Amino acid sequence: MIISIPIPDDSACILKKNQSVDFQTPYIERKTHTDSSIAVSTELGIKPDAIFRYLKKFVGDQINKGDVLAEKKVLLGYRKITSEFSGTIKEINHYQGEIVLSITEDTKEKALSYFRGEVEEVTRHHIKLSVKSAKEYELKRASANFGGEAVYVKNQSTNLNAENTADKILVIESLSSYMASKAEALGIKGMITFKDFQEKPAIHLALLKNTADLAKIFSLSLPYCVITKESSKIYFYS
Template structure:
């Protein structure tokens, strides 16, 4: 059974098609744009105020690694400064003698897999990953805040609130009848990684999916499933073992 997971546009899938994936494996990396100030006046030994006379690029121009940024004739030939990054010239500062290049990429983190399955396909244009889950059951969701998944555990909302432990909930997707602020705060503190619920509203940074049908929620709560994965783009969950 397949499910589609939408990745962020600043992501890079770290797995190839056909790869078997387990929870905790590296899934995708995230990158962020950074501005890079390139010294011009210092290496060329010129006055910062005269930087414009030596530039070979203009503001708004796209550059590649190795693009000539500025140069100066010398007795022995020519001194030059080239770009070390791909990006766009966004600023020329005649006070500091620097050129700013925007668009350089830096890796800001790696997201690990929250499912056991296989990478079936990846649409690079849409950043859409197709994942095959072995012998799972699909459930329709009416709302999904973001993708999530992992081991699933059901909590009885009528049970003793103070009996919940980090050992029981850490790294788990919590199945709970009704979402409430005091409960979500407790779940976050105990290390839960997501919530599947039937109703209710609460402020939380955890991924939350709301099961559409009561019968589906009851089926999930039977304890017959070990894992679950849910997709924000499809509004769908797959429970499996």
């Protein structure tokens, strides 16, 4: 069976067709970004709240090294502020009189796969993953695209420990906020449940849409799962 895995917009897939993938395989890379603050009001000698009158670039604008960011007319011409970096205007702070520039660096960071199987195809936005067998279910909501090895717990009175839950996805009907916090402390990567939380957990969360699906999921207890936020789908697979 084929499962479609979304590729984040800011990333490039580094997997190849027919490649075997597991949880230790890097699957995407993205350029790293840092922020740089430019004190426009200080350099131009203006009041911070007057910054917009002197700007040549605004939030969202792409900047090349050497571009003029702001300028002020002076007695013998113009006082100009030029960018020392290439990047994007992330923020204009008129309280501090600053521009925040998001700089794209040459170094790249890689992310490990949250799925396993064989790559059938890689397109611009998706990875077509071939797995042995899979079952698809609808979600009410998902906090992110995530997945991993599933651990099945029928009720929250079950003793949870780091040995059997760390780096795994917890599948459970319902969980108290206290137990959710305990699960986070044990290193659980995410939770799949039916009942929502009043206080949202810090880890990934997927809510099943249909109550009856939970019994089917526990009956099969397939070893792995993938959650796709954009399609509100969850796949349990082997």
